Amino acid sequence: MTLTTALETGYAAVNGLDLYYEVHGEGQPLILLHGGLGSTEMFAGILPLLANEHRVIAVDLQAHGRTADIDRPLSYEAMAGDIAALIKHLGIGKAALMGYSLGAGVALRAAIQYPELVAKLVVVSTVFKRDGWYPEVLAAMAQVGAASAEPMKQSPIYQTYARIAPRPEDWPVLLTKIGEGIRKDYDWSKDVGAIRPPTMLVFGDADAVRPAHMVEFFELLGGGLKDAGWDGSGMSSARLAILPGMTHYNILSSPALAPTVIPFLQRAES
DSSP, X not given: OOOOOOSEEEEEEXXXXXXXXXXXXXXXXXXXXXXXXXXXXXXXXXXXXXXXXXXXXXXXXXXXXXXXXXXXXXXXXXXXXXXXXXXXXXXXXXXXXXXXXXXXXXXXXXXXXXXXXXXXXXXXXXXXXXXXXXXXXXXXXXXXSGGGTTGGGGSHHHHHXXXXXXXXXXXXXXXXHHHHHHTSOOBOHHXXXXXXXXXXXXXXXXXXXXXHHHHHHHHHTTOSSSOOOTTSTTOOSOEEEEEEEEEXXXXXXXXXXXXXXXXXXXXXXX
16 A cells, blocks of 8 residues: 655755655644554555644655664664654744654653654554563564564565665564564653653554553553543543553554544644
């Protein structure tokens, strides 16, 4: 599946990267951040719906899609810095961020590190500490590396990479860096509790994230701590959505995803 025709495409020279981005639609800016090994193409199903309401800026992260790699590890913190630099490069002041999986971790770190640049945050299918994933997911992450590069060449995600990457021969390097990054332990509990931008969490009910972790995540953001009351006055600014019949691997194709996040993105904040 391909995306709708972009109004604009370009490369932003930020932090030593030539960071690829494309712009769809008009309105308040919304930056989309894809999952690991993916690219802007991951959002093909939902992007046209989002672009009806927003100026959507879809980004290919370091070493992904059309953005060539540089001599730097793949870390959430560094990639969050790239997104902050992109916001400044584009001169858009603030932007809403919506990320999926790896991209959700990057969006989360951007909200933590650069709250003044983030208007709202939508986190789709990721964790705030590493043990939020199921044990079998962590075991699979442990196997990601150069050795898995050749078998994965049979996958659609590689076929997209080979078609659009500036250096398709870097595929094993990407697998190596991704593997090293996702095996590092982290716990952002204290950071999440201090997040300022209004935040929505979205998961599938058959996600790779443990349900107890989803609830803990929501509570750290101030959600679900008490009854909101008959008039809703006790409700926090955080939102939690669990989409039925969705997994970590197909949540972006859920027909419920766009109708879930768009009202949150459009909501006026007091």
